[in-house]
Amino acid sequence: xxxxxxxxxxxxxxxxxxxxxxxxxxxxxxxxxxxxxxxxxxxxxxxxxxxxxxxxxxxxxxxxxxxxxxxxxxxxxxxxxxxxxxxxxxxxxxxxxxxxxxxxxxxxxxxxxxxxxxxxxxxxxxxxxxxxxxxxxxxxxxxxxxxxxxxxxxxxxxxxxxxxxxxxxxxxxxxxxxxxxxxxxxxxxxxxxxxxxxxxxxxxxxxxxxxxxxxxxxxxxxxxxxxxxxxxxxxxxxxxxxxxxxxxxxxxxxxx
Amino acid sequence: xxxxxxxxxxxxxxxxxxxxxxxxxxxxxxxxxxxxxxxxxxxxxxxxxxxxxxxxxxxxxxxxxxxxxxxxxxxxxxxxxxxxxxxxxxxxxxxxxxxxxxxxxxxxxxxxxxxxxxxxxxxxxxxxxxxxxxxxxxxxxxxxxxxxxxxxxxxxxxxxxxxxxxxxxxxxxxxxxxxxxxxxxxxxxxxxxxxxxxxxxxxxxxxxxxxxxxxxxxxxxxxxxxxxxxxxxxxxxxxxxxxxxxxxxxxxxxxx
Numbered sequence: 001x002x003x004x005x006x007x008x009x010x011x012x013x014x015x016x017x018x019x020x021x022x023x024x025x026x027x028x029x030x031x032x033x034x035x036x037x038x039x040x041x042x043x044x045x046x047x048x049x050x051x052x053x054x055x056x057x058x059x060x061x062x063x064x065x066x067x068x069x070x071x072x073x074x075x076x077x078x079x080x081x082x083x084x085x086x087x088x089x090x091x092x093x094x095x096x097x098x099x100x101x102x103x104x105x106x107x108x109x110x111x112x113x114x115x116x117x118x119x120x121x122x123x124x125x126x127x128x129x130x131x132x133x134x135x136x137x138x139x140x141x142x143x144x145x146x147x148x149x150x151x152x153x154x155x156x157x158x159x160x161x162x163x164x165x166x167x168x169x170x171x172x173x174x175x176x177x178x179x180x181x182x183x184x185x186x187x188x189x190x191x192x193x194x195x196x197x198x199x200x201x202x203x204x205x206x207x208x209x210x211x212x213x214x215x216x217x218x219x220x221x222x223x224x225x226x227x228x229x230x231x232x233x234x235x236x237x238x239x240x241x242x243x244x245x246x247x248x249x250x251x252x253x254x255x256x
Numbered sequence: 257x258x259x260x261x262x263x264x265x266x267x268x269x270x271x272x273x274x275x276x277x278x279x280x281x282x283x284x285x286x287x288x289x290x291x292x293x294x295x296x297x298x299x300x301x302x303x304x305x306x307x308x309x310x311x312x313x314x315x316x317x318x319x320x321x322x323x324x325x326x327x328x329x330x331x332x333x334x335x336x337x338x339x340x341x342x343x344x345x346x347x348x349x350x351x352x353x354x355x356x357x358x359x360x361x362x363x364x365x366x367x368x369x370x371x372x373x374x375x376x377x378x379x380x381x382x383x384x385x386x387x388x389x390x391x392x393x394x395x396x397x398x399x400x401x402x403x404x405x406x407x408x409x410x411x412x413x414x415x416x417x418x419x420x421x422x423x424x425x426x427x428x429x430x431x432x433x434x435x436x437x438x439x440x441x442x443x444x445x446x447x448x449x450x451x452x453x454x455x456x457x458x459x460x461x462x463x464x465x466x467x468x469x470x471x472x473x474x475x476x477x478x479x480x481x482x483x484x485x486x487x488x489x490x491x492x493x494x495x496x497x498x499x500x501x502x503x504x505x506x507x508x509x510x511x512x
Contacts, residue, residue, distance in 0.1 A: 112378040157410065
């Protein structure tokens with residue numbers, strides 16, 4: 001029986017792909033994934049059968065991928081970032097386990113990649129030195145009320161917030177609502193970093209403030225990081241101290 | 257002026273290090289980091305000056321690293337996982353920015369790595385398909401009351417919880433308190449995954465339940481993932497559906 005593996009490509013540049021991810025793709029006969037991701041790795045996909053976007057939905061594509069592996073072809077399902085964070089790992093695993101035992105391909109596992117939140121943070125400086133909450137603002141599969149509640153509780157808990165899918169063509173008001181909710185718990189001057197197309201062509205970053213960030217350009221490939229009460233900006237870098245004690249010590253050492 | 261770069265090694269195996277991380281280390285004359293991390297990458301460190309643990313504290317080691325770069329030697333500071341998540345990125349950047357402009361090395365940036373939470377999730381199945389909160393239980397730099405409040409709010413918000421530094425020799429009661437807090441919001445049967453030494457020698461994983469997980473072996477190199485209200489276990493895999501709608505659809509398709 002052949003193998004199905006779910007592979008995180010990282011931001012998109014081959015420099016950010018792990019050797020384990022590259023090897024898994026090279027070994028496969030079939031590569032399934034959204035066209036945008038497949039296009040990031042032409043050198044690894046050449047000569048393989050591609051189950052791309054075409055007219056297919058996500059679930060159908062993953063079903064075809066599992067079926068290809070069950071039929072004897074080593075298959076990888078690729079996502080950008082880490083397939084284990086809002087990625088294809090769950091769907092593929094669910095589809096695999098839904099098959100009768102004797103019609104299942106071998107589970108090749110999830111090959112973790114550099115996720116969007118890690119890539120964005122690295123470009124902004126060091127915003128994730130302390131506890132953070134990762135929230136997707138997409139209400140396609142999650143009721144908006146649930147998302148809103150999570151934003152509120154994360155804001156109340158002084159978590160750094162990392163927002164996936166912050167805005168789309170259709171969905172433009174939600175980010176304004178998020179700003180208003182967080183403003184109930186944090187200063188208007190709280191630093192906010194926006195990274196678009198982290199680690200790939202068209203990369204852009206902006207460091208701004210909680211009261212103003214929704215006026216910046218934000219799209220589907222943006223990741224928004226809202227600092228906690230201790231986050232500060234220095235010379236364009238966004239920094240969240242690891243501890244209140246450390247921050248005090250650093251300030252003392254700077255004054256000394 | 258030489259360059260200082262903060263590099264995330266990932267879990268520890270060279271297969272999980274990005275080419276960008278490897279290149280940064282190879283290019284450097286000086287490598288600074290905790291001995292345990294340096295030992296993970298002997299083949300890349302050979303022939304370089306190492307600023308290891310020795311008698312040094314973290315802040316002192318990073319100060320020496322910044323000084324080495326300022327004195328003309330390309331330097332990398334390495335952490336396991338992603339140096340941008342509870343790592344050395346912030347400390348090094350703070351120390352760099354604290355120096356007068358003309359005594360600063362060039363900032364080589366943060367090279368993101370596969371963080372512990374990504375590595376652990378990939379081994380457990382797909383627990384992070386939905387919103388999650390990352391919390392360190394270490395109260396060395398953070399008041400315990402703050403940590404407790406965050407656990408409570410994340411539990412109330414139905415976030416998947418990813419716990420760093422869940423337990424140490426000295427700190428054994430906190431994880432019990434965390435369990436009790438989360439139990440106020442979630443069923444005793446909520447799946448909990450524990451991964452110790454993810455992606456390196458001695459790797460272990462356990463999938464258990466919220467009421468029982470504190471009886472499992474947990475240490476400083478463990479990462480604990482507590483599922484949300486929708487997370488389930490099937491054949492040993494921990495799965496959080498991407499959306500309530502999807503879960504329903506999958507169940508329907510399984511029944512059909």
